[in-house]
Amino acid sequence: MKLSRERILTTHVGSLPRPDDLVALLTAQERGQADAAALQARLAQAVREVVAKQRAVGVDVVNDGEMGKINYATYVKERLTGFAGEDAPRVIGTDLQAFPAYLERIFARGGIAIMKRPVCTGPISHRGREALATDIANLKAALAADGAAEGFMNSASPGVVALFLGNSYYRSHDAYLWALAEAMRIEYEAITDSGLILQIDAPDLAMGRHIQFGDKTTAEFRTIVERHVEAVNYATRHIAPEQMRLHLCWGNYDGPHHHDVPLAAIIDVVLRARPAGISFEGANPRHEHEWKVWRDAKVADGKVLIPGVLTSTSNFIEHPELVADRICRYAAIVGRERVLASTDCGMSTTAGFPKVDPDIGWAKYAAMAEGARLASQRLWP
Numbered sequence: 001m002k003l004s005r006e007r008i009l010t011t012h013v014g015s016l017p018r019p020d021d022l023v024a025l026l027t028a029q030e031r032g033q034a035d036a037a038a039l040q041a042r043l044a045q046a047v048r049e050v051v052a053k054q055r056a057v058g059v060d061v062v063n064d065g066e067m068g069k070i071n072y073a074t075y076v077k078e079r080l081t082g083f084a085g086e087d088a089p090r091v092i093g094t095d096l097q098a099f100p101a102y103l104e105r106i107f108a109r110g111g112i113a114i115m116k117r118p119v120c121t122g123p124i125s126h127r128g129r130e131a132l133a134t135d136i137a138n139l140k141a142a143l144a145a146d147g148a149a150e151g152f153m154n155s156a157s158p159g160v161v162a163l164f165l166g167n168s169y170y171r172s173h174d175a176y177l178w179a180l181a182e183a184m185r186i187e188y189e190a191i192t193d194s195g196l197i198l199q200i201d202a203p204d205l206a207m208g209r210h211i212q213f214g215d216k217t218t219a220e221f222r223t224i225v226e227r228h229v230e231a232v233n234y235a236t237r238h239i240a241p242e243q244m245r246l247h248l249c250w251g252n253y254d255g256p257h258h259h260d261v262p263l264a265a266i267i268d269v270v271l272r273a274r275p276a277g278i279s280f281e282g283a284n285p286r287h288e289h290e291w292k293v294w295r296d297a298k299v300a301d302g303k304v305l306i307p308g309v310l311t312s313t314s315n316f317i318e319h320p321e322l323v324a325d326r327i328c329r330y331a332a333i334v335g336r337e338r339v340l341a342s343t344d345c346g347m348s349t350t351a352g353f354p355k356v357d358p359d360i361g362w363a364k365y366a367a368m369a370e371g372a373r374l375a376s377q378r379l380w381p
Contacts, residue, residue: 001197001242001277001304002061002150003337007376008327009060010368011306013247013279014154014199015072015346016054016065017358022046026070026351030116043068044138051142051151057362058369060149061197061340064139068131071115071350072201073156073164079128080183085119088166093207093251094214095259106253115350119166124179126186136194152197152245155187158235159204159228163212174227181231188236192243199279200236200246203345204228205270207251209261218265225269233274245277245306246270250287252345252355254313257286263293271297281344282307282326283318291329305330308344309371310364313355317363323371328378336379341372 002009018026025039050065069075077083096103135153143151158180162173170176191198204212205228209221216224236244248270250260263280270278281287294305309326310318323341330339347361348354354361 001245003304004339005337007380008331008336008339008341008372009149010058010341010372011061011152012054012059012063012343012365013308013312013346014063014066014201015069015348016050017348017354017361018065018067018351019046019049022067023352026068030070040134043134044141047138048142048145051139051146051148053362054365055146055148057365058372059365061152062143062148062150063152063154063199064135064142066154066346068135068138069351072154072346073160074115074117076156076161076184077116077118077165079126079131079187080124081127082120082122082124082169083118083165085121085166085168088117088119088164091163091211093210093255093259095210095256098258099256102255106255117164117166120169120176122169124183126183129186129190132187132190136191136196139196140194150197152199153191154199154201155184155191157200157202157204157228158184158231159208160202163204163208177227177231178234181235185235189238192239198239198244198275200232200244200275202228202232202246203249203251205248205266206261206263207249210259211251214259218261221261222266222269225266229269229273233272236274239274241274241276241302244275245279245304246273246275247279247345249281249345250284252312252349254355257284260286263287263290267293267297271299271303276302277304277306277340279306279342280308282330283309283311284344291326294330295333299334303334304338304340305334306340306342309341310343310368312343312345312347315356315360317360317367318371320367320370320374323368324374324378327372327375331375331379341368341375343368
């Protein structure tokens with residue numbers, strides 16, 4: 001993983017808006033009506049386009065925008081055996097349940113209708129090596145053509161898969177979680193073996209509190225988080241920490257979030273995760289104040305902080321000076337080399353439903369690059 005040795009590097013969390021024609025192809029695939037040849041050809045082209053776009057707006061560490069995925073978590077149903085059941089019941093956060101009128105509006109525009117979420121009804125194993133190899137090849141070809149500083153690839157955590165795709169086969173949540181960990185290990189190792197940085201998307205470590213485990217106490221949820229971190233550590237046991245980053249968040253939606261678990265309640269457990277990079281929400285107005293939690297935490301020397309300095313659910317374009325301020329807060333805690341500027345979450349976690357207007361989203365990335373330049377002037381006077 002590249003560090004900010006001469007200036008603050010920029011990156012992002014993962015998902016980016018897909019072109020409309022690609023969304024149509026992905027939707028057809030989701031419905032079992034895929035034109036495989038057309039999808040593969042358009043996908044390779046879309047990855048080249050999105051890598052070039054990231055570089056044009058000043059993103060240093062880039063990815064494929066998750067162009068080939070209908071959703072950042074549910075895509076695994078195509079790569080793992082065992083998912084043949086009916087769609088899992090919709091899981092609704094306790095914060096949104098408190099505001100039913102708003103809940104109805106937010107789900108009406110959320111993309112749930114096109115996204116299948118089958119329940120696990122049989123033993124899990126990995127069967128998606130071909131699709132994974134295609135994703136890796138597309139990104140590496142785009143990186144070679146563009147000359148980007150570094151490339152990363154997203155992969156769902158065992159815990160977030162368990163959150164979105166229910167279980168009716170394994171005897172317990174733990175048994176389901178560990179079966180997922182063993183299967184996802186194949187994907188994690190293939191990504192890092194290719195030379196790419198692995199990003200494990202693990203919103204379950206925070207979002208899980210008010211979405212999946214809303215009936216638990218904070219102490220009980222901490223125990224669950226410990227198990228989810230252990231599953232990540234098991235699945236990545238053969239991968240060097242510096243080849244990985246882990247993303248946690250409280251849910252990429254513009255809801256009230258007043259039931260979110262405080263960062264202080266879970267940070268020590270999160271820091272036990274093997275990945276060296278920790279990506280997290282730093283601009284979300286419900287959590288921006290928690291930069292002070294990182295100041296008070298015992299952050300090991302090998303850890304790299306990747307704070308969100310842009311919101312991923314608002315069409316405000318952050319002022320570069322504000323972005324610079326946010327970056328410098330974290331640089332003061334762990335040192336300038338161990339900070340990469342990023343976004344709070346993905347800009348389109350479900351294909352076809354960007355959280356931010358796509359053109360505004362790219363302008364936000366440009367503002368991040370300018371903010372990183374201003375922060376670098378402060379930090380390398």
